[in-house]
Amino acid sequence: EVQLVESGGGLVKPGGSLRLSCAASGFSFSNAWMNWVRQAPGKGLEWVGRIKSKINGGTTDYDAPVKGRFTISRDDSKNMLFLQMNSLKTDDTAMYYCTTEFWGCYNNWGQGTLVTVSS
Amino acid sequence: EIVLTQSPGTLSLSPGERATLSCRASQSVSNDYLAWYQQKPGQAPRLLIYGASSRATGIPDRFSGSGSGTDFTLTISRVEPEDFAVYYCQQYGSLPRTFGQGTKVEIK
Numbered sequence: 001e002v003q004l005v006e007s008g009g010g011l012v013k014p015g016g017s018l019r020l021s022c023a024a025s026g027f028s029f030s031n032a033w034m035n036w037v038r039q040a041p042g043k044g045l046e047w048v049g050r051i052k053s054k055i056n057g058g059t060t061d062y063d064a065p066v067k068g069r070f071t072i073s074r075d076d077s078k079n080m081l082f083l084q085m086n087s088l089k090t091d092d093t094a095m096y097y098c099t100t101e102f103w104g105c106y107n108n109w110g111q112g113t114l115v116t117v118s119s
Numbered sequence: 120e121i122v123l124t125q126s127p128g129t130l131s132l133s134p135g136e137r138a139t140l141s142c143r144a145s146q147s148v149s150n151d152y153l154a155w156y157q158q159k160p161g162q163a164p165r166l167l168i169y170g171a172s173s174r175a176t177g178i179p180d181r182f183s184g185s186g187s188g189t190d191f192t193l194t195i196s197r198v199e200p201e202d203f204a205v206y207y208c209q210q211y212g213s214l215p216r217t218f219g220q221g222t223k224v225e226i227k
Contacts, residue, residue, distance in 0.1 A: 045164065045218040063216075106164070110163065
């Protein structure tokens with residue numbers, strides 16, 4: 001059974017940093033393309049970015065609002081996905097979901113971790 | 120960036136009725152790479168449909184997707200009590216991936 005468990009969320013001040021983690025199990029993590037998707041309270045879904053598998057280059061792509069501030073990385077030896085978030089803004093307040101990518105859509109989701117950016 | 124517009128915003132139905140949800144793209148979605156998700160309160164979204172019309176694993180056949188190019192539809196043939204939720208479309212034909220704003224299917 002596929003399991004994705006996010007952690008690392010919490011309250012942070014504007015301008016601060018936070019690192020989210022996603023522990024994966026039940027599938028071949030090293031071959032998977034992984035994504036982060038977020039959802040502001042009471043709002044819709046927003047793609048944050050993705051990281052390809054190392055065999056496909058391990059490259060990353062980001063949505064414009066987070067490009068240059070957020071960095072996605074992976075540790076295939078530990079089946080872990082990370083999201084380093086710097087220069088956080090109040091608009092970054094959201095539930096952050098880790099997902100697997102299936103031909104570009106998202107077939108497995110974690111339960112999410114809540115990030116609140118507030119002074 | 121492809122903008123997806125979903126309509127209606129809210130759909131009020133009784134169990135057993137047919138639900139028709141629309142998703143319109145601001146430009147053609149490459150290869151009809153359009154997905155639909157269901158999200159219930161307090162839960163993560165669940166993939167229902169990919170490639171505009173293919174059901175994901177374990178999805179009941181009362182859910183069907185259709186359309187191509189810029190106009191897509193999710194149909195629930197007979198709404199069950201567990202189908203009351205918010206539904207999102209998403210395009211994955213180009214970067215950045217984008218979602219529609221959602222359609223809420225509520226009990227009438």
